[in-house]
Amino acid sequence: MSYEKELAAAKKAVSLAARLSQEVQRTLLQSQVWKKSDRSPVTAADYGSQAVVSLVLERELQPDKLSLVAEEETGDLRKKGSELFLEGVTTLVKDTLASEESYTGSPLSTDDVLNAIDCGKSEGGSSGSHWVLDPIDGTRGFVRGEQYAVGLALLVEGKVVLGVMACPNLPLASAICVTDKSSQEDVGCLFFATTGSGTYVQSLKGNSLPQKVRVSSNENLDEAKFLESYHKPIPIHGTIAKKLGIKALPVRLDSQAKYAALSRGDAEIYLRFTLNGYRECIWDHAAGSIITTEAGGVVCDATGKSLDFSKGKYLAHKTGIIVTTMKLKPWILKAVRESIEEENLYF
Numbered sequence: 001m002s003y004e005k006e007l008a009a010a011k012k013a014v015s016l017a018a019r020l021s022q023e024v025q026r027t028l029l030q031s032q033v034w035k036k037s038d039r040s041p042v043t044a045a046d047y048g049s050q051a052v053v054s055l056v057l058e059r060e061l062q063p064d065k066l067s068l069v070a071e072e073e074t075g076d077l078r079k080k081g082s083e084l085f086l087e088g089v090t091t092l093v094k095d096t097l098a099s100e101e102s103y104t105g106s107p108l109s110t111d112d113v114l115n116a117i118d119c120g121k122s123e124g125g126s127s128g129s130h131w132v133l134d135p136i137d138g139t140r141g142f143v144r145g146e147q148y149a150v151g152l153a154l155l156v157e158g159k160v161v162l163g164v165m166a167c168p169n170l171p172l173a174s175a176i177c178v179t180d181k182s183s184q185e186d187v188g189c190l191f192f193a194t195t196g197s198g199t200y201v202q203s204l205k206g207n208s209l210p211q212k213v214r215v216s217s218n219e220n221l222d223e224a225k226f227l228e229s230y231h232k233p234i235p236i237h238g239t240i241a242k243k244l245g246i247k248a249l250p251v252r253l254d255s256q257a258k259y260a261a262l263s264r265g266d267a268e269i270y271l272r273f274t275l276n277g278y279r280e281c282i283w284d285h286a287a288g289s290i291i292t293t294e295a296g297g298v299v300c301d302a303t304g305k306s307l308d309f310s311k312g313k314y315l316a317h318k319t320g321i322i323v324t325t326m327k328l329k330p331w332i333l334k335a336v337r338e339s340i341e342e343e344n345l346y347f
């Protein structure tokens, strides 16, 4: 199956959500950053992006029932005192949809926006088709004015078959080796992949044709570049990198932009070990994983097994996510195994 119609709808949804998020990022004030019950940040862009993607998928695909597994919920938006904020989100969604010719003139109420966000309550699973959405991944990076992504994937019978990811602040040239000023200014990437058809990137501005991307062919660990999350140092990453003989310091990036950067060869390794038994959500990895594997990369857990997206909203895996190239996988897994043993870590 080619998933042509689904891909076109997903690209449209993600591009519009990215447009909304860029608008918010330009004018965001610290006072507009809310805290969720787990203390993590959320903004009008997280809610607005989820509403836009939900509404666009609904309008473009007109499914009997849209099944969407998405990060945001409407509990806080429905509380007393949130009315102004909700009005603001509704205006953002309305203006974003109105910027698309085919959607001009459709009325939209705050209830429509709340219902569109609530549409993301599906639990996913191993049967049927489910869309998986992280409306703003890397909200911390978004708030700092740095990297973030809008990640949308389609799960069919428990397998990711399509992924689209917008990285509005990622240079088209490279996330790491920015050589001249013009390549720094040319930012905003849209990555997409469907099963068996490879991974492509195009400018988010829509002014270039899609280019096929491949992971790095570098086998020399001395020169390998390694990515990790921005927000928390994870000691075992350093142990693994030292064992591998990697000379460069890790490059810290927020969001699934790490998967996208690796898919086009900006870096060879992305390690994601977590502290305190944190459970990974599927929306943090679904789009990124297919974008990497379709570009010839590998995404697995600390034991070398592929990630399983079929168990509901959480990933079922042995702690530690490893993203790398086929060629380097055996070396990384060996270093991971030895580091886990040496540090007496039992996951």
Ligand SMILES: Nc1ncnc2c1ncn2[C@@H]1O[C@H](COP(=O)(O)O)[C@@H](OP(=O)(O)O)[C@H]1O
Binding pocket: 040, 071, 134, 136, 137, 138, 139, 140, 228, 229, 230, 231, 253, 254, 255, 256, 274, 275, 278, 281, 284
């Ligand atoms: N303690 C933790 N360990 C690992 N991931 C965490 C975490 N707390 C939150 N996250 C997840 O990590 C994501 C960001 O990943 P990264 O660090 O690669 O930028 C967050 O996505 P959101 O920003 O969408 O909430 C959130 O889901």
Ligand SMILES: [Mg+2]
Binding pocket: 134, 136, 137, 138, 283, 284
């Ligand atoms: Mg996320």
Ligand SMILES: [Mg+2]
Binding pocket: 046, 071, 134, 135, 136, 137, 138, 139
């Ligand atoms: Mg998010």
Ligand SMILES: [Mg+2]
Binding pocket: 040, 041, 071, 139
């Ligand atoms: Mg979040």
